[in-house]
Amino acid sequence: MAPGARSARLRALPARGGHASAEELYGQHVDLLCEDYLCALHDQLQKLRAAPAALRDAQDCYEVTACALRTIQRGRFTHTIGTEFRFDATRYSGVDWEEEKMLMRNNLVILSQDNLQTFVVGAIVESGQRNLEKGVIVLNVVRGVQSNGFFEPHEQEQFLGASFIMVDASVFHFPYHIVTRTLRRDVDIMEFRRALGLDFDLYDEIVRPPWARALPIAPKHTPSLPTSKRPSFCFEFLRIGTDVRSLLLELSRGLNTSQVDAIKSILKHRVALVQGPPGTGKTFLGCKVAELFVRLKAAHPDTFPGPVLVVTTTNHAVQEFLRRCATFTDKFIHCCSDKHERDRQLKGTLQLVHDLAEHNSKAAVLAEADVIGMTTTRAACIRHKTLDQMQIKIVIVEEAAEALEGHVLASIPHDTQHLIQVGDHRQLRPSCAHRDVGSAHRLDVSLFERLVLNGADCPMLNEQRRMRPEIAALVGSVYPELRNHISTEGRGPVRGLAPEVPVFFLNHGAQEAEDGKGYVNIKEAGLAVALARYLVVQGNEPHTITILTTYRKQLRLILGLCNLQLEESKSTVQATTVDNFQGEENDIIILSLVRCNPSGSIGFLKVANRATVGLSRARNGFVMLGSLPCLASSRVPVWEHVQRMLAAAGREGPLLPLGCHCGRLFAVSTRAEVRAATAGCAHCRGDVAGLSTSSASPSSGSRAFQRSRLSGEERRLADVCARMLDLDLSAAPQQRLIDGCVKARSEAKIVQLRNELQVDSD
Numbered sequence: 001m002a003p004g005a006r007s008a009r010l011r012a013l014p015a016r017g018g019h020a021s022a023e024e025l026y027g028q029h030v031d032l033l034c035e036d037y038l039c040a041l042h043d044q045l046q047k048l049r050a051a052p053a054a055l056r057d058a059q060d061c062y063e064v065t066a067c068a069l070r071t072i073q074r075g076r077f078t079h080t081i082g083t084e085f086r087f088d089a090t091r092y093s094g095v096d097w098e099e100e101k102m103l104m105r106n107n108l109v110i111l112s113q114d115n116l117q118t119f120v121v122g123a124i125v126e127s128g129q130r131n132l133e134k135g136v137i138v139l140n141v142v143r144g145v146q147s148n149g150f151f152e153p154h155e156q157e158q159f160l161g162a163s164f165i166m167v168d169a170s171v172f173h174f175p176y177h178i179v180t181r182t183l184r185r186d187v188d189i190m191e192f193r194r195a196l197g198l199d200f201d202l203y204d205e206i207v208r209p210p211w212a213r214a215l216p217i218a219p220k221h222t223p224s225l226p227t228s229k230r231p232s233f234c235f236e237f238l239r240i241g242t243d244v245r246s247l248l249l250e251l252s253r254g255l256n257t258s259q260v261d262a263i264k265s266i267l268k269h270r271v272a273l274v275q276g277p278p279g280t281g282k283t284f285l286g287c288k289v290a291e292l293f294v295r296l297k298a299a300h301p302d303t304f305p306g307p308v309l310v311v312t313t314t315n316h317a318v319q320e321f322l323r324r325c326a327t328f329t330d331k332f333i334h335c336c337s338d339k340h341e342r343d344r345q346l347k348g349t350l351q352l353v354h355d356l357a358e359h360n361s362k363a364a365v366l367a368e369a370d371v372i373g374m375t376t377t378r379a380a381c382i383r384h385k386t387l388d389q390m391q392i393k394i395v396i397v398e399e400a401a402e403a404l405e406g407h408v409l410a411s412i413p414h415d416t417q418h419l420i421q422v423g424d425h426r427q428l429r430p431s432c433a434h435r436d437v438g439s440a441h442r443l444d445v446s447l448f449e450r451l452v453l454n455g456a457d458c459p460m461l462n463e464q465r466r467m468r469p470e471i472a473a474l475v476g477s478v479y480p481e482l483r484n485h486i487s488t489e490g491r492g493p494v495r496g497l498a499p500e501v502p503v504f505f506l507n508h509g510a511q512e513a514e515d516g517k518g519y520v521n522i523k524e525a526g527l528a529v530a531l532a533r534y535l536v537v538q539g540n541e542p543h544t545i546t547i548l549t550t551y552r553k554q555l556r557l558i559l560g561l562c563n564l565q566l567e568e569s570k571s572t573v574q575a576t577t578v579d580n581f582q583g584e585e586n587d588i589i590i591l592s593l594v595r596c597n598p599s600g601s602i603g604f605l606k607v608a609n610r611a612t613v614g615l616s617r618a619r620n621g622f623v624m625l626g627s628l629p630c631l632a633s634s635r636v637p638v639w640e641h642v643q644r645m646l647a648a649a650g651r652e653g654p655l656l657p658l659g660c661h662c663g664r665l666f667a668v669s670t671r672a673e674v675r676a677a678t679a680g681c682a683h684c685r686g687d688v689a690g691l692s693t694s695s696a697s698p699s700s701g702s703r704a705f706q707r708s709r710l711s712g713e714e715r716r717l718a719d720v721c722a723r724m725l726d727l728d729l730s731a732a733p734q735q736r737l738i739d740g741c742v743k744a745r746s747e748a749k750i751v752q753l754r755n756e757l758q759v760d761s762d
Contacts, residue, residue: 010035012441013405016453026183029406032443037176040433041108044170045116052115055165060102062087062166064111066159070126070138082125082140083156085166089135097132106174109139110167122166123151123173149181171433175377175407182380182410247295251288256485258462259285263292265459272420273400273451273458277479278427278616279466279585286310286396286422287324293394294329294370306391307366310373311411312398317583318373321398325371333366335374335382363389376403379411388414397448399583401425404432405447425449426478427613428582464488466585470503470649471622474615477641478608494588494621496538498657498665505624505642505652508669512596518553519603521594523671524625525554528592529561530674531623531656532573535588537678538661542572544587548614550578550605554594578614589618593626600633611638628652 010031019025048055055061064085071078097103105127112119122139131137141159142151244267252260259281266272266289276282290308297304310321315336325332363386366372376397379387392413397403401423412419423446430446432438445453452458464472465485472484493499510523528547536542547562549555558575574586591614595602605611615638632643646652655667658677668674 010441013443013445013450015442015445015450018454026186026409029409030180030183032437032441033176033180033404033406035441036433036437036443037171037173039437040171041110041169043434045110045167048167049116055115058167060168060170062103062168063163064137064166065163066161068160069156080156082123082138083159085137085139085164087135087137087166089133092132095132097127097129101172103127103132103137103168104172104174106172106177108169108173110169111139111141111164112167113162113164116165116167120154147184149177149184178377178381179404179407179410182383183406185384186410244296247292251292255288256461256463258460259288262459262461263289265457266420269457270418271451271456272418273448273456274420274422275424275426275452275458275460276422277424277461277464277482278475278612279464279472280461280482281465282422282424282461283321283324283398283583285461286398286420287321287327289420290321290325290371290396291328297370304393306393306415307369308371308394308396309379309387309392309413310371310396310398311376311379311403311408312373313376313403313407315375317398318375320583322371322373325373329370331369332371332373333369335366335372336378362386366390376407376411380407383411383413391415393417395419397421397423399423400448401446402428402430402582403446403448404430404443405445405450408447421448421451423448425452425609427609428579429609431579466619467616468502468620470651471616471618473645474503474622474642475612475638476645477637478612491620493659494535495540495661496535496658497621497623498659501651501657502620503622503646503651504656505626505628505646506656506669507628507652507654508596508625509627509654510596512594515553518551519594520551520554520557521592521596521626522557524592524594524596525549525557525561526671527674528558528590528625530671530678531590532562534658534674534678536573540588543574545573545590546581546584546586546588546617547573547575547590547592548578548581548617549575549592549594550610550614551594552577554592558592578610578617581617582613585617585619587619588621589623591615591622591624591626593624593631596627596630598630600630602631602634602636602639605631605639606634606636608636608638611636615642623656 011028013028013032019028044060048058048061056063064087066083067086068084069080070082070084071080073079095102103109103124105124107124109122109124110116110119111122120141122141124137125140126138140151141154141156143154144152146152248260248263251263255263262274262285266274274282274285276285290310293304293308297308310318312318312321315334318334318336322332322334366386367390374382390413392415395412395416395418397408397420400408400421403423408421425446425448429444429449430438432444438444460481462481463483463485465487466472467484468488468491469484472482472488475482491502494502497504506527508524508527510521510527512519512521528549532545532547535545547558549558555575555577562573562575578591593605593614595605628639628643628646631639643652655669657665657667659665660677660680666677668677
C-alpha cells in the first residue's frame with residue numbers, strides 16, 4: 001500500500017481529550033512516526049524516478065559496487081556486520097561529509113539496479129570522513145524490521161560484485177528507528193507514563209509510591225487532569241518542607257514574580273508546564289529548578305537517589321543548559337553518541353571519566369552525576385539498558401513545545417515521578433519530515449501543547465530581558481501580557497543604523513523566484529550580505545550579527561555570497577534559518593523574508609509560530625528585508641500588527657535609514673548603495689582592509705586611502721562616492737575624507753549619490 005493511501009487510513013491524534021488506553025497512545029505514535037518517515041522517503045524516490053536520465057548526477061545518488069564482506073571477531077567467533085561498497089571518491093573531493101551530513105552512520109540507503117523500479121534497503125554501519133574520502137562505505141543490506149525493532153539482515157554474500165545506484169535517504173532514519181523501537185517495547189509501562197495518555201476523566205486520586213504509602217496521609221480528590229496530580233515525592237515534602245521553603249526563598253532572589261510563581265507551580269504538579277515567551281528566561285528557570293532538586297538530592301539522597309535528567313531536541317540546547325548548571329555543580333555530564341557534538345570547553349569533573357569509561361561502566365559514572373543532559377533520541381536509545389536502572393525521579397524537558405510527543409514519551413525513564421516541561425507552544429512546533437502527515441494527523445502537536453489545549457495549568461513567564469521595547473512590540477499581538485525589564489530601556493544606537501531607527505522593514509520590491517519546492521530572492525540575499533558587511537565596517541563585531549532567513553535555499557544563496565564577499569568575516573557573521581535559531585539571540589539580526597509577489601502568497605510564513613520566532617531574536621538592532629504589503633495582505637494577525645506598528649512609527653518603507661560613524665545620515669535601497677556606503681565609510685576610517693576582512697578597527701599602516709588596493713567594482717563605487725564628495729582620491733588623508741562625509745548630510749547630495757548609483761547599479 002502506498003504511503004499516501006496508508007495516511008488516509010490512519011487516525012489523527014486527538015487535539016483534546018485522552019486516549020482509550022496507553023497502548024492506543026503508543027501505537028498511534030509508532031504508526032504516525034513510521035508514516036512520516038516513509039512518506040518523506042517515497043517523495044524523494046518519486047522525484048528521482050521522474051528524471052531517470054539525471055539519476056547518476058543527483059546530489060544524493062552514488063554509483064557503488066559491493067567489494068567484500070566486513071567482519072568482526074568476538075571471542076572465538078567471526079560475525080559479518082555488513083558489506084563493503086566502493087564508489088568514485090574523486091567526484092566528491094573537498095566535500096566535508098560530516099558537515100554536510102551526507103551518508104551518515106545509522107542512516108538508510110536505497111540500492112537499485114533498474115532506476116529505482118525495484119530496490120533493496122541498506123543500513124549504514126560504517127562511514128565517516130576518512131572512509132568516505134576513500135570512497136568506502138559499509139552497509140548491512142536488510143530484509144525488514146523484526147518484531148523487537150531490530151533489522152533482519154539479508155545474506156550479504158549474494159551482493160558481492162554487483163553494482164548499484166545508491167540513494168542516501170534525505171531524512172535521517174536513526175531517530176525514527178530508535179523512538180519507534182522504544183515505544184514498541186513500552187507495552188508494559190509504569191503508571192506515570194500511562195497517566196499521560198489515558199482519558200483525563202480517570203484521575204480522581206493520588207497514587208503514592210510504595211515508600212510513601214506508610215505515611216499517615218489521606219489522599220485528597222484532585223482535578224481530572226493528570227497535571228493536577230502532585231508528584232509522589234510531594235508526600236515526602238511534608239517531612240522536608242522546611243528545606244523546600246528555605247531553598248525556594250534563597251533561589252527566589254533575583255527572580256521576578258512570574259518566575260517564582262512558576263517554580264511553585266512546578267512543585268505542585270506531577271506533570272508541570274511552564275510557558276516562556278521570547279527573552280523571558282526559560283533556560284534560566286529550568287536551571288533554577290535543576291539546582292533546587294540537586295540541593296534537595298544532597299540533603300535527602302534516599303528521596304532523590306538518581307540524577308536530574310535534562311532532555312531536549314538538540315545537543316546545542318543541552319550544552320547551553322549544562323553551561324548554566326556549571327554555576328551550582330561540577331557533577332554534570334553531556335551524554336551524546338558523537339563526541340564531536342559536545343562542547344570541548346564544557347567539562348565537569350565526571351565528563352572525562354564518562355568519555356573514557358568502557359561501555360559497561362558508563363551507567364555507573366552517570367549515576368554519580370547531579371545532572372545529565374542528552375537529546376530525546378539519545379535518551380530513548382539508552383533508556384532500557386541504562387536510564388531505567390538509575391532511579392531517576394526528575395525529568396526536565398527543555399524547549400518542550402518543539403519536541404515530538406513520541407520522542408518525549410520514549411525518553412521518560414521507568415522510575416520517573418516528576419515531569420517538568422518548559423517551552424512555548426506559540427513558537428516553533430515539532431518538525432515532521434512530511435508536512436502533510438504532520439498537519440493532517442496532528443503529529444506536529446507536542447505533548448506540551450496537547451496538555452495546554454486540555455486545560456492544564458501552565459503559568460507564563462511575563463518579563464523579557466532580551467529585546468529593546470521597539471523590537472518587543474513586534475510580538476505584542478502574540479503576547480499582550482509581556483512586559484519589558486528596565487534593562488531593555490535606554491539602550492544606545494546601533495553602529496551603522498540611524499540613531500532613532502533601531503528597527504526597520506525595508507520594502508525592496510524585488511520579486512521572489514520559485515526554486516523547486518522552495519523560494520529564493522537573489523537581490524534580497526545580496527542586500528542582506530552587503531548590509532552585514534557594512535555593519536562590520538561600521539565597528540560592530542562580526543559575531544554580534546546574524547542573518548536569518550525563512551527558506552533553506554535562500555540560506556544556501558546567502559552562505560555562498562558570504563564566502564565571496566565577507567571573506568574572513570564569514571566564520572563569525574552567522575547565517576542560518578529561523579527554525580534553527582529558536583532559543584538563540586544576537587545583538588543585530590538581519591531577517592531575509594524572501595516572499596515578495598503581487599498575489600500575497602507567503603507560504604508557511606502564514607504560520608504565526610514561525611513568524612514569532614523570526615521577530616523576536618534581536619536584542620538591539622533589527623532590519624527586515626522583504627515586502628510588508630505582501631505579508632500583511634495574507635491577513636495573518638501577526639503581520640497585520642507588524643505593519644500597523646511600523647507604519648505608525650515611520651519604520652517601514654523603500655529606503656533604509658543608515659548613519660555613518662562620523663555622523664553622516666543617509667538612506668539606501670539597493671545592494672549597490674549599501675556597498676558604496678561601505679566603501680566610503682571604510683575610507684573615512686582609513687580602514688581599507690575593513691572592506692575585505694572582519695576587522696572593524698583602523699589598519700595599522702598608513703591612514704591615507706590607497707585606491708590601488710581596491711577591486712574593480714569597489715574602485716568604481718569609490719569613484720562615485722568621490723564625485724559626490726568632491727574629493728581627490730589619489731592622496732586624500734583620513735581627515736579630508738571625514739570632512740567630506742560630513743558634507744554629505746546635504747539632502748541634495750544624497751539624492752545625487754542615489755541617482756548616480758541607480759545608473760551604475762547591477
